Amino acid sequence: MIEVSADRFEELVSAALDSLPPEFASRIENVAVMVEDGTPSSSLLGLYEGIPLTKRTFGHSGVGPDRITIFRLPILARANSEAEVQEQVRRTVLHEVGHYFGIGDRRLRELGW
DSSP, X not given: OOOOOHHHHHHHHHHHHXXXXXXXXXXXXXXXXXXXXXXXXXXXXXXXXXXXXXGOOGGXXXXXXXXXXXXXXXXHHTOSSXXXXXXXXXXXXXXXXXXXXXXXXXXXXXXXX
């Protein structure tokens, strides 16, 4: 497992969010993105918790933020270099943002996310 500090890992998550195409980034509202350590042996790299845009109704307003969590230790356990960590963070962020937009796991895998 490669070592990447928590601060550096958060920078990589921020960079991945900043790399989103403007047409998608501008549509993301009320989403908290968090980094947690997780468990190195876990297969869960990220988690989206909330109601996808495609499932929302008018009654959705006023609720707390959706949440995307990126798990640091499982990503580090799969990487051999910081470049690999950076690429996996980007893919994981894109995957979880895809869930926010209502894209299912099967389609996300087809897209390489």
